[in-house]
Amino acid sequence: CVVVITLDMSAPADVLETLSFWLYEVRRQVSAAGAGAPKSGSRQAEVWAGHSDAAQVHPIGVPLVVLAHKWDLFEEEFGSPKYAKIATKALRHFAHSNGASLLCSKHKDKQIMTALRNLLYHHVFGTAAVRTVQVDTSKPLLTPAGTDSFAEIGKPPIVEGVSGGADQRWTAAYEATFPPKQGKRDAQDLAAAVASEQCPH
Numbered sequence: 001c002v003v004v005i006t007l008d009m010s011a012p013a014d015v016l017e018t019l020s021f022w023l024y025e026v027r028r029q030v031s032a033a034g035a036g037a038p039k040s041g042s043r044q045a046e047v048w049a050g051h052s053d054a055a056q057v058h059p060i061g062v063p064l065v066v067l068a069h070k071w072d073l074f075e076e077e078f079g080s081p082k083y084a085k086i087a088t089k090a091l092r093h094f095a096h097s098n099g100a101s102l103l104c105s106k107h108k109d110k111q112i113m114t115a116l117r118n119l120l121y122h123h124v125f126g127t128a129a130v131r132t133v134q135v136d137t138s139k140p141l142l143t144p145a146g147t148d149s150f151a152e153i154g155k156p157p158i159v160e161g162v163s164g165g166a167d168q169r170w171t172a173a174y175e176a177t178f179p180p181k182q183g184k185r186d187a188q189d190l191a192a193a194v195a196s197e198q199c200p201h
Contacts, residue, residue, distance in 0.1 A: 002063045002123040009104070010073035012087060012178040016094075016171060019066065023098055030061040047146035048099065056150065059099025063123040063145070066095045067116070071140050072106040083177060084137040089153055090174040092141070093166060096148045101130075104140035115142055 005022045007015045044063060048054045068091055078084065088104070095102035101119055105112045121127045134142040135152070156169040159176050163169075 002065065002120060003060070004065045004067055004120075005100075006067045006069050007091075008070055009068050009087075010070040010077070012074060012078070013180050015068070015087075015178075016090065016174050017180075019091075019094055023060070023094070026062075026064065027060045027098075044099070044145075051146055051149075053096070053150050057097055057099050059145075064098065064100035065116075065119060065123075066091065066100050066102045068102070068104040068141070070107070071104040072109075081137060086157070086173060086177045088135075088137050088141050089156075090170045092135070092143060092148055092153045093150070093156070093170045095143065096150065096153065097167070099145055101145045102141055102143045102148075104142070106140060109140070112140055112142075119144060 003026050005019060005026070007018055009015065044059055044061075048057060048059065051057070074087070075084070078087075091102055091104075103112070103116055103119065105116065115130060115132060118127070119130050122129050130142075130144045131147075132142055133144070133147045134140070135148075150166075156166060157173045159169065159172040162172040
């Protein structure tokens with residue numbers, strides 16, 4: 001079993017919410033199926049054996065690929081390096097912390113499609129692991145599971161009024177850079193208010 005979560009980078013305001021939703025759902029389904037954490041001796045377990053972040057990474061239990069698609073459209077609309085830096089580092093953080101591979105793809109880019117195919121072949125058929133790593137923010141990213149690190153990703157930018165762990169701070173930094181559309185933000189605020197009223201105290 002291999003899970004691929006595909007994100008639409010032409011609408012970056014929705015990306016983290018989509019990723020968070022599917023990470024939760026996949027983890028819930030894998031847990032319900034009894035797979036849980038990677039078993040000792042499995043290829044997934046071997047990836048993280050001896051990794052400097054092993055204690056902080058929580059693999060879902062099955063090979064997971066996060067595919068940030070339509071990267072070419074993202075670049076067209078958000079050409080400034082500051083946008084690419086926030087987007088790529090936030091995606092790297094959440095992919096790495098969940099033990100996933102991350103790949104940014106463009107339409108009709110044969111090199112990227114070959115990397116994706118090799119990544120999937122490795123997980124499905126046990127072919128050689130993909131060793132290529134690309135973290136230059138001016139190009140589409142490729143970070144196979146186990147090749148990234150929190151030290152390489154770096155700390156999230158400071159967002160006024162936001163504290164907590166790295167997940168919360170990366171989310172805040174991302175949403176400050178790519179704010180949800182106002183209508184969607186209003187709906188989220190309303191849903192949060194309703195949930196708060198229904199929550200027993």
